Amino acid sequence: MYHDVTIVGGGCVGLSVAKHLSELTDLDVAVLEKEHHLAAHQSGRNSGVLHPGFNYPQGSKKARFAIEGTSRMKEYCAEHDIPCDEHGVLVVAQDDSEEARLDDLARQAEANGVEYELLDSQTEIREHEPYAAGKAALYAPEAASVDSQQYVYELAREVQDAGVDLYTGYEVTRVEKMAGGYHLATTNGHFEAMYLVNAAGLHADELAHQVGVGERYQVVPFRGEYYEVRPESADLCRTMIYPTPDPELPFLGVHYTRRTDGKIIVGPNAVLAFGREAYDNTDINPRDLYETLTYEGFRKLLSSKLMVKVAWDEINKSYRKEKFTEASQRLVPDIRSEDLQQSYAGIRAQLVSDDGELVKDPLFVERENAVHILNAVSPGLTSSLPFGEHIAETLAEKI
Ligand SMILES: Cc1cc2nc3c(=O)[nH]c(=O)nc-3n(C[C@H](O)[C@H](O)[C@H](O)COP(=O)(O)OP(=O)(O)OC[C@H]3O[C@@H](n4cnc5c(N)ncnc54)[C@H](O)[C@@H]3O)c2cc1C
The missing domain is CATH 3.30.9 (D-Amino Acid Oxidase; Chain A, domain 2)
Known part of the structure; x- marks a missing residue:
């Protein structure tokens, strides 16, 4: 089977890349997903929280994608009838050192343009949450709760309507570079593609290593x-x-x-x-x-x-x-x-x-007609629309 672009992994990230590629280009795009049902891994097994961006350093990729992602996800959910409740989050401090950190969070929220309110007594905390304990808190009203499984299924419906082929029950077992593209062996036959997007979540490093990418991770x-x-x-x-x-x-x-x-x-x-x-x-x-x-x-x-x-x-x-x-x-x-x-x-x-660091920022590696998404780290659900768009734009530029 031949497709111009093959995306491995039908989680919120892979499907968001497919959505944006279908909007940006006329390429023939396929998504290969190993499970028979979508949202079986990270994208369907999370807290479902849209993190508005107060706890990420100003200027970081995490902050940028989370801030934009939160507002775009809310619009997307409203347009597509996906449950999304914007009831805010209360970040509670129990002692002086935590209270000092709340001030840092408040400064970060200010810098990132995220709404917040500082509460400095147990009484004020209890007006929001009658059973919560703490000496101070930061309330961020833009945080929201979404149904992440419905979101993934909606993305899948949307990309299929746009002409993307979604293959479920196709596990990629081997990736090989060949002249002019990639050869993919799957549990259900062989695929060839000019461009590859590796969005395989928990298995992304294994596939990347097969073509010599990301070996230090x-x-x-x-x-x-x-x-x-x-x-x-x-x-x-x-x-x-x-x-x-x-x-x-x-x-x-x-x-x-x-x-x-x-x-x-x-x-x-x-x-x-x-x-x-x-x-x-x-x-x-x-x-x-x-x-x-x-x-x-x-x-x-x-x-x-x-x-x-x-x-x-x-x-x-x-x-x-x-x-x-x-x-x-x-x-x-x-x-x-x-x-x-x-x-x-x-x-x-x-x-x-390999030097023992937990990679905290999103990480993707571009290599020979491929993009390998090695770290779609939390808040990856919140960030999935701008992050997927960014990957699609990176690929569209290559093409
Ligand atoms: C416990 C937990 C709580 C979280 N809470 C939040 C939160 O509240 N808010 C937030 O924004 N983020 C949260 N996250 C992070 C967020 O869920 C992830 O960042 C995001 O879902 C990553 O999406 P993904 O598409 O990269 O990965 P996945 O959803 O894991 O998708 C990868 C897909 O690739 C498929 N695949 C793997 N290998 C192959 C192969 N060889 N062939 C074919 N298909 C393959 C898998 O089956 C899977 O469907 C949380 C994560 C966890 C685990």
């Missing part, structure tokens, strides 16, 4: 597990309650999110997954686990005492519900273990460099 899978607040206790959180982010730590701590279906989810934690798709804490993929444990970058990452402590805390939250409950009680002291029932999990495709 590897995906290390970090599982994020959620609990759901039982419906009878769901009034413990009205909107979204977040801890103050710690710039030293790679992931935000456990937080509360009201989803568009009214469920309150608590999480995610961030524990090393024993496989790229090991969604349960008893799942093990020996090959993936071996690759992670023998990866130089991972070993260097774990040489930091801080990372070992974080890893230990997160493992405890995964295997001991009382530890997860304790983390949840930091924000909402009235929550009890029996209010929480186990829910779904997602796995972050966290890119780690």
Whole structure:
């Protein structure tokens, strides 16, 4: 099968690239997705929050894509009838050092043009969230909750209407460079393409390595597990309650999110997954686990005492519900273990460099008629429209 452009991966990023390519060019575009259903991985297993951009440094790619992405996603959801509730987020500080960090966030929000309000007493916090505890908070009204699965399916419908061929149940097993393009072996036959977009999420590094790209990086899978607040206790959180982010730590701590279906989810934690798709804490993929444990970058990452402590805390939250409950009680002291029932999990495709750094910014590599998206890092859902457009423009320029 021949197509001018073949995109591997039908998550929100791959489909957004397809959408923008079909709008910008007349090329014959195909998307190859290994699963029979869409949104089976990161794009359908997340918190579904549109992050308006107050916690990313001014001028960074993350800030630019998140700010633009939030407003474009809201428009897109309104136009396409996708559930999206703009009820804002409350970032709560528990002590003086966290309160000082809130001031940094406020300055960043100001610089990025993101709306915010600083609340400096428990009384003001309780006007927003009657059960939240803290001595100060930043309220960002533009944060919103979206149904990420409906969003992915809508993108898929839209690109198919625009003439893109979407193949589900086609796993790319081998990528090879050939004269004038690429040859792709899949579980359902062979494809050829002049241009390749690698948007394979948790497997993007594996495909890139096959053609000698991004060899100093590897995906290390970090599982994020959620609990759901039982419906009878769901009034413990009205909107979204977040801890103050710690710039030293790679992931935000456990937080509360009201989803568009009214469920309150608590999480995610961030524990090393024993496989790229090991969604349960008893799942093990020996090959993936071996690759992670023998990866130089991972070993260097774990040489930091801080990372070992974080890893230990997160493992405890995964295997001991009382530890997860304790983390949840930091924000909402009235929550009890029996209010929480186990829910779904997602796995972050966290890119780690061979010198042990967690790559924090979005990263893509252009090479010989191809774009490899190696790090569509969170808030990748929020950013997916401008990020996908940027990749499509990069490719259109080559052509
Ligand atoms: C727990 C968690 C919470 C998050 N919360 C948020 C949030 O609240 N807000 C936010 O903005 N972002 C959030 N994110 C980040 C966001 O979900 C991701 O950045 C985004 O979904 C990445 O999209 P993607 O298309 O790159 O990846 P994916 O959705 O993983 O898509 C990649 C696709 O490629 C397919 N694929 C892989 N290998 C192959 C192959 N060999 N052949 C064919 N197909 C293949 C996969 O099946 C998959 O469908 C969260 C992520 C996680 C894990």
